[in-house]
Amino acid sequence: MDRIWGQARAELERAVGADSFATWIEPLKLIRLDTDIALIACPTRFLSDWVARHYSSDIMRALETVGNPVQRLSFEVAAMPAERPAAPAPAARPANPARAAIRGEDDLAAPLDSRFTFDNFVVGKPNELAHAAARRVAEGGPVTFNPLFLYGGVGLGKTHLMHAIAREIQIRQPESRVLYLSAEQFMYRFVQALRDRSIMDFKEMFRTVSVLMVDDVQFIAGKDSTQEEFFHTFNALVDQGKQIVISADRAPGEIKDMEERIKSRLSCGLIVDLHPTDYELRLSILQSKTEQFRNTQPDLVMAPGVLEFLAHRITSNVRVLEGALQRLFAFASLMGREITLDMTQECLTDILRSSDRKVSIEEIQRKVAEHYNIRLSDMIGPKRVRTVARPRQIAMYLAKQMTSRSLPEIGRRFGGRDHTTIMHGVKKIEELRGSDRSVAEDLDMLRRLLEA
Ligand SMILES: Nc1ncnc2c1ncn2[C@@H]1O[C@H](COP(=O)(O)OP(=O)(O)OP(=O)(O)O)[C@@H](O)[C@H]1O
Numbered sequence: 123m124d125r126i127w128g129q130a131r132a133e134l135e136r137a138v139g140a141d142s143f144a145t146w147i148e149p150l151k152l153i154r155l156d157t158d159i160a161l162i163a164c165p166t167r168f169l170s171d172w173v174a175r176h177y178s179s180d181i182m183r184a185l186e187t188v189g190n191p192v193q194r195l196s197f198e199v200a201a202m203p204a205e206r207p208a209a210p211a212p213a214a215r216p217a218n219p220a221r222a223a224i225r226g227e228d229d230l231a232a233p234l235d236s237r238f239t240f241d242n243f244v245v246g247k248p249n250e251l252a253h254a255a256a257r258r259v260a261e262g263g264p265v266t267f268n269p270l271f272l273y274g275g276v277g278l279g280k281t282h283l284m285h286a287i288a289r290e291i292q293i294r295q296p297e298s299r300v301l302y303l304s305a306e307q308f309m310y311r312f313v314q315a316l317r318d319r320s321i322m323d324f325k326e327m328f329r330t331v332s333v334l335m336v337d338d339v340q341f342i343a344g345k346d347s348t349q350e351e352f353f354h355t356f357n358a359l360v361d362q363g364k365q366i367v368i369s370a371d372r373a374p375g376e377i378k379d380m381e382e383r384i385k386s387r388l389s390c391g392l393i394v395d396l397h398p399t400d401y402e403l404r405l406s407i408l409q410s411k412t413e414q415f416r417n418t419q420p421d422l423v424m425a426p427g428v429l430e431f432l433a434h435r436i437t438s439n440v441r442v443l444e445g446a447l448q449r450l451f452a453f454a455s456l457m458g459r460e461i462t463l464d465m466t467q468e469c470l471t472d473i474l475r476s477s478d479r480k481v482s483i484e485e486i487q488r489k490v491a492e493h494y495n496i497r498l499s500d501m502i503g504p505k506r507v508r509t510v511a512r513p514r515q516i517a518m519y520l521a522k523q524m525t526s527r528s529l530p531e532i533g534r535r536f537g538g539r540d541h542t543t544i545m546h547g548v549k550k551i552e553e554l555r556g557s558d559r560s561v562a563e564d565l566d567m568l569r570r571l572l573e574a
Contacts (some may be wrong), residue, residue: 127152133184134481145445158193163200165472170197198348238285244410246403251396260290267392269366271514274396277439282367298332305341309348328355334368404433422462483521483535490517502537515547
């Protein structure tokens with residue numbers, strides 16, 4: 123099953139595009155193939171409804187293409203295993219309909235994503251240095267640091283910045299030849315040139331560009347002749363004073379199986395890293411993407427606190443954050459409903475579960491009790507005096523926000539209270555957070571303590 127699904131997934135990624143694939147198809151798993159039915163596991167009811175409505179024919183087509191035609195699909199909502207079948211690696215970055223080639227005549231260059239501009243890049247503490255360096259290179263002028271080496275974990279904005287640089291240089295200096303491509307494409311072109319005996323043309327093409335940008339350079343580690351060729355290309359361009367921009371998932375010195383001389387060459391310019399996002403940056407990104415969405419869907423209604431909830435709960439990377447938001451928007455417009463906290467939790471169960479920070483309700487109760495100087499037993503006890511009841515409601519609110527426990531489950535941990543009591547407490551604190559600054563500050567501080 124895993125092998126068939128791996129092949130079908132590769133077909134599907136091509137058919138629906140990288141973004142839709144990541145949002146809708148990635149979480150699915152093929153469980154069984156009967157004579158004419160494919161049984162597919164889905165982490166939530168919402169996802170299965172949506173996929174059934176929008177992607178059934180794509181899935182059936184993909185299964186047919188890989189030699190397993192079926193007449194219909196059946197979906198089963200089930201907890202998903204942590205690991206998923208690996209799809210065969212695509213030859214290059216998946217085609218994306220939003221991507222537009224900036225230099226159509228240059229079939230070497232990878233297409234640039236029209237959304238990846240400096241204007242759309244949200245700057246915060248974790249990425250401000252990388253952003254400033256990227257801006258400086260994009261503004262042109264004398265080459266001050268060569269190469270510019272950007273690195274950081276998955277989905278933190280390296281490719282976005284690379285595309286923004288390429289686009290900006292093209293706008294400012296239309297005559298310059300900016301060549302942006304992934305290291306994988308560099309290798310592919312190189313191997314092709316070797317096969318076609320056109321290596322001199324290959325060298326000539328690479329050595330006459332004004333700016334060379336290579337994404338995900340760690341890919342050529344361990345590929346000896348590609349590394350060798352890359353090294354010569356790199357040196358030739360630096361000698362001519364041409365700007366080079368490189369990205370990788372780690373610092374040059376940490377790339378395994380990369381020749382020492384290449385590591386040292388890569389290290390001699392400016393090395394900047396994109397740090398993991400912090401809460402403030404995640405919230406700004408979510409706000410900015412929501413604004414962009416509102417420009418096309420002005421009737422979008424979102425309850426206060428939803429974006430804050432997402433920024434707290436999804437800490438893995440910006441791509442996951444974007445995918446979650448995209449799914450929420452799709453759900454809201456499909457159902458014609460306001461986006462509330464409850465709806466967010468229902469619609470994103472799978473994403474939230476996998477990015478769960480594993481803060482326990484007991485930890486929340488302990489921290490809140492310490493903060494307000496009350497006894498831990500008062501969290502579950504019956505006292506109704508305000509000095510105890512308010513901290514208890516704060517703990518209920520944090521339990522709802524920071525864990526994936528349901529209201530009845532939270533109720534049980536608060537001395538067997540009814541779920542409506544928890545709901546009332548959560549609502550009360552939601553209101554106070556908007557109207558009482560000291561409550562908002564306490565909540566922020568407690569969250570930080572719990573996340574530490
Ligand atoms: N600061 C930011 N502001 C706005 N969008 C961002 C920001 N950082 C990342 N993104 C978005 O997150 C998504 C993932 O970013 P990107 O593809 O640049 O990551 P990456 O670091 O190249 O990841 P990978 O290592 O997987 O190649 C993109 O859609 C990008 O636009």
